[in-house]
Amino acid sequence: GAGVSQTPSNKVTEKGKYVELRCDPISGHTALYWYRQSLGQGPEFLIYFQGTGAADDSGLPNDRFFAVRPEGSVSTLKIQRTERGDSAVYLCASSSLGQETQYFGPGTRLLVL
Amino acid sequence: GIQVEQSPPDLILQEGANSTLRCNFSDSVNNLQWFHQNPWGQLINLFYIPSGTKQNGRLSATTVATERYSLLYISSSQTTDSGVYFCAVDTGGFKTIFGAGTRLFVKA
DSSP, X not given: OOOOEEEOSEEEXXXXXXXXXXXXXXXXXXXXXXXXXXXXXXXXXXXXXXXXXXXXXXXXXXXXXXXXXXXXXXXXXXXXXXXXXXOEEEEEEEESSSSSOOEEOOOEEEEEX | OOOEEEEOSEEXXXXXXXXXXXEEESSOOSEEEXXXXXXXXXXXXXXXXXXXXXXXXXXXXXXXXXXXXEEEEEOSOOGGGOEEEEEEEESSSSOOEEOOOEEEEEEO
């Protein structure tokens, strides 16, 4: 009965490093979304999974960003060669059928120094 | 792509007051949701409302899809209502577009 969980809560890294952010959706939810939220703005869509496949990755800003969901449950967002502009809160959400109510995790606050 | 505009951008209320938040969108939508982001950053879904009217306690929402807007009503506001209210839409695909939000502060 747990909600969406995300780890780590906070991540500080240096410019150029590689980071992985994890999302554990609500059990049984087949749809999973990743968003990025910068200070003072609304969440910005990154990628959507239905099951194991990425049905829409049009929001990924460039090829340094990649996400996987190999077993249709947990998802990992991977950022290569991090830049200071990648600093933001990364949010994950899940839903039961993909186009209904989305339930959000607490987010991972990423700071790139 | 679709544009989502929310108004007002900022709102200060005295506890007990009522308010109306508005969301305008530039194209037909398949899905519309209202969220509350509390001061600790947690996003909570308030309504899934692509059309019609729904109520949940002191909150209610109305979406007029043909006129491309949605309204969120908060009655008898409380300090715990403070935070940012977001409207989010999709046009039939999976990409959800959020507005910039309305920042609400309720004074005791």
